[in-house]
Amino acid sequence: MPRKPTLSPSKITTYLACPTRYKWTYVDERGKWYLRSHHYYSFGTTLHRVLQRFHDSADQGVQTVEQAVVAVEENWVNAGYRSSAEMEEAMGIGKEIVANYVDQAIMQPTGGRVLLIEKQLRMDMGPFVLLGRLDRVDELPDGTLEVIDYKSQRRGITDDDVASDLAMNCYQLLLRHHYPDRPVKASILALQTMQKGSASLSDTEASDLQGDLLALGQEILNRDYEQMEPVAKDLCPQCDFLPLCRKHPEFQLPVLELDGSLEE
Ligand code: SF4
Known part of the structure; x- marks a missing residue:
């Protein structure tokens, strides 16, 4: 039996940022020749x-x-x-x-104990498997499981940032799936300042997210990437795949304004 395709938060966020970038990163072999180290x-x-x-x-x-x-x-x-x-x-x-x-x-120990470090969790979503690699999961004294994600470049973080972060919400879904009887929360730690933001999905939000991910995952997996035409956006000037997209005759970068910002 063929193995189910997998989707991770980074695959999904790549697709949402630019479907063509998803194509070059995960579908079309030509993309790998253009990847640079950062x-x-x-x-x-x-x-x-x-x-x-x-x-x-x-x-x-x-x-x-x-x-x-x-x-x-x-x-x-x-x-x-x-x-x-x-x-x-x-x-x-x-x-x-x-x-x-x-x-x-x-x-200043938190009182929690480290339960998982750099652990990959999986959840069968039907047409695909949702994968997530969690930096760390702590078990807090009240039994809550807290997934903690380190951000090395960020200086500030708020609870709202965490609540709207797709990856953090996916990690909560995965933890809820593997530990259904435990309360779960997600935190981002901005390492440069040690600021921390936290959020927790309600049962309704978790169920809505699961439905949204299922629909989005099916869209991602069923797109016709061969016929896909790149659409220019603000991300393009910093994108590794710009030389590839430029080969498409219709592709045109947005015009750079004098202050360096982009004009559509
Ligand atoms: S250059 Fe632009 S259109 Fe092409 S993959 Fe990158 S972000 Fe997408």
């Missing part, structure tokens, strides 16, 4: 690895602030930096972030 992804990967080690009880190598700072160097990902100066500056910021994080975790 320093912000490398930076985020490094921080995730260090925090994963800190919370992993099987890894005793990152228990203190000093060990966390060393771990930034040990887990550093070089790709995407434009110069060694840019990379050194980022490494300094990364060390500050993890030092602050570990210090706070040691001095």
